[in-house]
Amino acid sequence: MPTLIPAASRALAVFEVFAREKRELSNSDMARFLSVADSSCSDLLHTLHSLGYLMRTSRTRRFYPTGRLHEIARQIAENDPLTTVGREAVELLAERANESASFGIIDTTAVKVVAAQSSKHPLRYIFDVGERVAFHASALGKALLALLPREEALAALQRRTLRQVTPHTITNIDQILAQLEQGRERGWYETRGEGTEGVTALAVSGRLGGQPVSMSLVGPTERMERNREAYLRVLQDVRRTMLAGD
Known part of the structure; x- marks a missing residue:
């Protein structure tokens, strides 16, 4: 029986939250929506940011998705x-x-x-x-x-x-x-x-x-x-x- 990977589910949940909220979110905002500790959410958002899936505003330090996920989805759709x-x-x-x-x-x-x-x-x-x-x-x-x-x-x-x-x-x-x-x-x-x-x-x-x-x-x-x-x-x-x- 395949095992579910919680980290993978949580990463996808981040994008679902952004899609629903349609706005920039702070680490504490996201942690609240995901019902996880601020420290765990910080690691998750930092990872997605490092990989180019999230951008961070310079003044408010809030996160929002970049176009990378859309581009990957477009390439998948082409095939x-x-x-x-x-x-x-x-x-x-x-x-x-x-x-x-x-x-x-x-x-x-x-x-x-x-x-x-x-x-x-x-x-x-x-x-x-x-x-x-x-x-x-x-x-x-x-x-x-x-x-x-x-x-x-x-x-x-x-x-x-x-x-x-x-x-x-x-x-x-x-x-x-x-x-x-x-x-x-x-x-x-x-x-x-x-x-x-x-x-x-x-x-x-x-x-x-x-x-x-x-x-x-x-x-x-x-x-x-x-x-x-x-x-x-x-x-x-x-x-x-x-x-x-x-």
């Missing part, structure tokens, strides 16, 4: 394992199906594409990494919504006006919820011309590190219909490979 898995997933999908592939996560009121790879066909759909697509008009979005409890999915749909992107876009919430239920039963989700006319998307979803994720194949409707069963097998195989154990 987020979720993004790495997403890249691997779309590479596998595009290689096996030769259709444009995307990998998305929930981003408040929409889906954020965190990884994408285009098909090699001359006629293909192109995603941009960082692009945000609507829940109601994308297979990625419907696959993600289906992972949420009904009340949360309903709230996500109600947070913004459901825009009629194409003549085929479904904006009736009851119809969308019915689609989600149908998708849960069969294990995959679909949009036909709902986000872009003449384009069909197939998607599956799952959890990665507890976070809802979805992946899709997208292409011209005629080609997607012709290869539907093969593409669904590819999606399900890649899902099993990339999300095993989650």
